Amino acid sequence: MFPARYFAPIGVLLAVLAVPAMSPGKDLSPVPKKVDLKKAPKAGTPFTIELYKKQWRARIEAIRASGTIPILDIESSYNPGKLNVRKFAKEMDKAGVALIAFSPQVGKKAYVNQGQVWTDNARRLMHVDPWRYIPVSPAGIYPAWSEGPLQFLAETILRVEKDGYPLMGEFEFRHYPSPRQYRRGASYRDITIPINGKAGHTLFAFSGQSGIPFHIHYEIEDTLLSSLEEMLKAYPKARVIWCHLAQIRYRDRSTRYNAATVRRLIETYPNLYFDLAFGGPDSRYPGSNEYQARIWDRKTRGIKKEWVQLIVDHAWRFLAALDLGGDRMDRLTDRTREMRRFLDGLPGETREIVAYKAGWKLLFDEKI
Template sequence: MAADFSPIPGTARMTDVAKAPVPFDLSTLKQNWRQRILAMRAAGVMPIIDIESNLSENLDVQRFARQMDAEGVALIAFSGIAAGRGWSDAARYAVAADPWRYIPTGDGGLPPDWKNNPMDFARITKERTVSDGYPLMGEYEFRHYPSPDQIQRGNTQRDEDLPIDSPAGHQLFQFSAESGIPFEIHLEIEDQYLAPLEKMLKQYPKAKVIWCHLAQMRYQSRNTVYGPDYVRKLIDQYPNLYFDLFSGPPDHIYPGSGEYPGKYWDRTTGRLLPEWAKLIAEQPWRFMTALDLNPFIMNAFSRKVGMQRAVLASLPEPVREIVAYKAAWKLLFNEDF
């Protein structure tokens, strides 16, 4: 039913369509998105909003629209990749080509732009977020180890390390606090990074922060603090802190450490460990599904969706809809679905 309502884009190349005008017409777009979600629900499908993915203008939007429909993915927060250009406008192309499936999201803080000049990129982010009307800023990499697909491609030099309490970090936190627009951070879960993050959350209590990848720990020996009880404490103390639930499958091993990074999995059952499921069920409005897509791993789309559905299946039925799409909708648009 959602596929019937949401037409497949008329072109595979999104750049064959003129960029969507800005500021984005979120009122009209939200009507499209709401009808798409309702159509999925009416068909007995649990709609998923992917709150965090970094995609490029080279995405085949026709093929991907069919994949989204087949997997019951209602919406993807489409964050572009500046790739040395300062800003991509990829989300404007995506929304123009397919206004039913993509939430326009600002370019994330990815290399090389963010790494080479974080202050300038933070400034551009603020300017474009305001002028174009993005409801969400992308994922900013403060501490980020090489991803598994990068290691497999031989790109082992990428090792991002920008203090979250750096001047660029202060710019983002302050802007989010003043504008009410959420932004996403990638910060590896290690003891040494927790205190600076808490300092920023305390200094900017109105900043809306999505900490990406709950319970992804690539080097367990570097963490002695983080766990369900610590996350519960953070949620209690910082009312504007949220988490995305992306993780690789339970049997995934991070090639950099040889460890299983997805610490919330019961690798025997393929479901969440009870203590993590209990945490999410207690505070479902603070957790959101995510696929963490990038141009190099699009073939893993179905597997990634399957992992998020395994997360949802581990939760009590009354909270599944909240985590799957309602929490994201409320955070981005300040309204209940």
């Protein structure tokens, strides 16, 4: 049974039913007009997920019928002021990206000047284009989350429950600046919030009680693993997506993590999932000048055999992800190409599970 929070009053249902059906032909789904997302109307809440799912299913099937494996991107975020919804929709269609679980960012100015720790922009996005996006709560990033995690989390939980969000955004508990951020000296993105502190306990407990999944950005380091396992043991029903499988930025800080480690974690904690957003074989982290995506065999430029076998054995625990963000909205095509390169290294049935079926099952407790 789908949670009651996903059903809306009859007026909201009728409003969504009035949205035009997916058009056949050139476009996989209706392409929205170019609008200012910050000024767009908001979709009604609670979100009518069961009705949205009909459109999402149709879009997935249309992409499959074209001979392309659809991709459900489980983790990306966006800056509402930088998203050209019309252009982006066309790029998604061309790339075969069926759905993006898109998390809006609370900007620095909004936080500093207005004390804002929440944005309703996911509702605006769902009004403008309900065919391509899954609503996600705001990303737990600098500064709204890192400067005041308990306040941010309290508002997030309140709104997620009230509005019926099926997924929470990425919470950065331990985060190094990305390569782009490192190069431009954005040291404010070097974030440490104890995962077993009060904010972590609150988040894990809420997920365990509600069944709503959430993402964590948690660097893979020896000194951090025990705290994560402590939380997974304490909250076995919390549905945790650990972002960036096998992305290790400093080798000497991570001496125990490998495919066998991930296998043990998966077989010990049934609600732990991994997203597959990481760089290609040549991706280096500038802070260490090391190749950061440890899943690749750089000699063959393919996936290491032990990782392929792990993913085949536990395919439903691995989720396609593009990891788009406010400073890289122009990377959709490149990221999708990289994702498909990875998927091509997996057997056919596993490929489809990882590309979109596992994400759908996690979010909606059903297979597609």
